[in-house]
Amino acid sequence: MHRSRSLTSALVPVAAAVLAVGVLTAPAGAAPPPPARVTVADPAQYVNAYVGTRQGEPDFGNGGGAGNTFPGASAPLGMVQWSPDTATYQHGGYYYDDQRISGFSLTHISGAGCGDYGTTPFMPVLDGRPTDHTDFRHADETIAPGSYAVAFGNGLRTELAATQRTGIARFTYPAGHTASLTVDAGKAFNDATGSISIGADTLSGWTESGGFCGTGNRYRVYFHAQFDRPFSSAGIVRTGGADAGTVDTARRTATGGSEGVAPQAARTAQDHGTGTGEDQHPAPTRAASGAQALVSFDTGTDRTVTARVGVSFVSADGARANLAAEQGTTAFDPLRDGARATWNDLLGRIAVDGGTTTQRRILYTALYHALLHPSVISDTDGRYPGFDGAIRTARPGHAQYADYSGWDVYRSQVQLLALLDPARAADVAQSVVDQGASAGYLDRWTLANGGTGVMVGDPLPIIAASIHAFGGTDFDAAGLLRIATAGSRDPRQRPGHGPYDTIGYIPSDASGIWGSAATTLEYTSADFALAQLAGRIGDTAAHDTLMHRSANWRNLLNSGSGYLQPRGTDHAWPDFRPAQQDHFVEGSAAQYAWMVPYNHRGLFDAMGGDTAAVARLDGFFAELNGGPDSEHAYLGNEPSANTPWAYAYAGRPDRTQDTVRRALTELFADAPDGEPGNDDLGQMSSWVVWAALGMYPQAPGRSELVLASPLFPGVTVRRGNGAVIEVTAPGASEQARYVHALAVDGAATGRPWLSEEFVRRGGTLAFTLSDAPDPAWGRAPEDAPPSFDVGPARPATGPVVGPDAKCMASGGSQAVNGAAAQLATCDGTAAQQWTTASDGSIRALGRCLDVDGSSVFNGAAVQLWDCNGTGAQQWWPRADGSLLNPPSGRCLDLPGSDTADGSRLQLWDCNGTGAQRWTVPV
Structure with missing residues (x-):
């Protein structure tokens, strides 16, 4: 449930017709015009620090219903x-x-x-x-x-x-x-x-x-x-x-x-x-x-x-x-x-033009709350207590920070800090490194330079990686990668890491785990963010390993239900309801169904495609704050925070524009009860700021921004490092939320997202808005925000050559579910033409190479089956020429090394023999 709230005491009238943009245009090849550089005198006047001090929504048992x-x-x-x-x-x-x-x-x-x-x-x-x-x-x-x-x-x-x-x-x-x-x-x-x-x-x-x-x-x-x-x-x-x-x-x-x-x-x-x-x-x-x-x-x-x-x-x-x-x-x-x-x-690094006083108060109050933490813990001489209790000294000219609400703020608060003050954010990231160095691991929720173990996942590596992506690079990134990688094998940092490292998920029957499915998904996001950091600093081996680990979400994907579900040690699926909290954390299975923020493309394909994903999102957002045991959204807590932006990946950015604006106007207000849940050291408030700007850092460890629409007719973001982002949206208001056109640096585009390069250097955005949706803008598949998967960026097609120079083939050249994957003399037919796809699958005849019944045991048959995005259809090439199926931890194998035509392929323990050597198209 939610109470309807209004951002405005007196709405600006908006015509139903599309609003024209007559500025920020340039001839082809010409440099964009200089930005207007909007300023706001004394933004502190708009801060209402009472916001969040009274319960704003029902108390769902996760810290109360107040900010x-x-x-x-x-x-x-x-x-x-x-x-x-x-x-x-x-x-x-x-x-x-x-x-x-x-x-x-x-x-x-x-x-x-x-x-x-x-x-x-x-x-x-x-x-x-x-x-x-x-x-x-x-x-x-x-x-x-x-x-x-x-x-x-x-x-x-x-x-x-x-x-x-x-x-x-x-x-x-x-x-x-x-x-x-x-x-x-x-x-x-x-x-x-x-x-x-x-x-x-x-x-x-x-x-x-x-x-x-x-x-x-x-x-x-x-x-x-x-x-x-x-x-x-x-x-x-x-x-x-x-x-x-x-x-x-x-x-x-x-x-x-x-x-x-x-x-x-x-x-x-x-x-x-x-x-x-x-x-x-x-x-x-x-x-x-x-x-x-x-x-x-x-x-x-x-x-x-x-x-x-x-x-x-x-x-x-x-x-x-x-x-x-x-x-x-x-x-x-x-x-x-x-x-x-x-x-x-x-506060003035975000300046807005237009809007009502109430809208400005909501924006600047949220920005104020988002910048209260983390907290300086070093003295003016640089001394501070380390996690080990020893007194340490920060780098000269830098400060040490404490109080990391990791599970919360990794989603968008640290990205906002890094957007506005990359230098200070780099000190926050270095503080993460120093915490890990003195503690021997990275805690999830740290207070006064001590660990608490509160909440789940592995968020501190995401925090540092995201800061680096947003330009806060003045910290020991290689040290962070080293500490985080070692800590991923430490139960203090990653409870349940043993099965996660071996079978690719934390089983529902594992002990000492809060939310086996949720924790698995949190670890995949951490692996993805670390992979991005590794790639940025040139560690390609770590990047590739971590990217493969980030695909572990597929091991929880039940192709029958289309949900990411808890799974037992025996790989069976326990009884399941989308509204269940069991094996999830402060949220339901339905709310965690979208928690692959770096690979919505792969997730949506596994759900049945964009049309199916949009229909599910529409049902999900029929209620904005349903609580943790609901099949609907729970925007009063963090697991649902990124989901409004997911529509853009399915070709419906107009739905993102509507959902973000509804959430902003109905759940948040300029009043003591103006927050629908805990502010969580600025995370909830940071979401408000991003929503008002009409952009959001969706993928952990990266700095692309997915677009909704700005609430204000003009916005200037000064990044603190010389870069400026200038936004114009004439007529923007509570109702005028729908994008009909966008020019980036003077060039028209249908992309509902901004590149990392744009965020790095700054530039201009000119929106044409209306109060009526435009489902056509941003719909083209090639305009969707980027998703990141484990396969080759450019799929390659050709034979998969195995023992005795023979080829993998579909039995009887059949393009049907259950057709055996077998060895045959190479003949160049379609049954032997395999495509290594970007999602980690290997495909022929319109189907995917699949482990029968998603089995993980030696001797399991390998076949063709409808592509469904599950781990049973993941095949990762290894350095020794083998093809690993990650959920089973076993390799594609030729039984008994029998190279006779028709020999059916199977899963078997990886052993490095010639029976497991395959050459795939590249």
């Missing part, structure tokens, strides 16, 4: 996210419907489906009395990129701003009260311990926490706070007994701990589950931890107290050094304004 964002102060990819935490908990720390603030903690993660961070809350209080919470009204909040402010009902006012590793606060106290503040080093959203020390005008210490999604990750965050005046009194808040809540002014240090408030549903391969709506908003009492300081100030002449706070994951000295380096003596207002300017520089 789980926070409204506080953060720099782009910042270490400090100083934000208010409401008394009622929601992942992210802020629940819009609860107007009670319990503290302002220094660290947060935006949009996750589990809770972590929320360390070291600061809370201004009156008259030396700690409090569980203080009431406020949303009307008294001011939120903007880089800053946050609130006036409490008791007359207190808090203002926050942030640099990358530091924060600054102004606490303004009402007259007639003692100005006080609590800082609790023993609190976080999860179980925590901490230590705090009180100086004359400083507070310093550390908070240690962890337990993300119920796992065992741990981290320690150091802090150092410097105040603008000495304390008039200070001490440690007592806990327990009759004097609980009073202050022991004789104590200047304390260590203590507290239980967490975040519900944690396990989401690892070994121990997984789902959350429930019942525990999404717990409201526990938050007693002092034992490491809570209370300090008071003399505000007789100045009722505003300023606090400067540095944070470090290395040491208290690091926190102090970060504070000195990033703030010095700069006052609050310049720091706040500088934070906004930093955001404007990054």
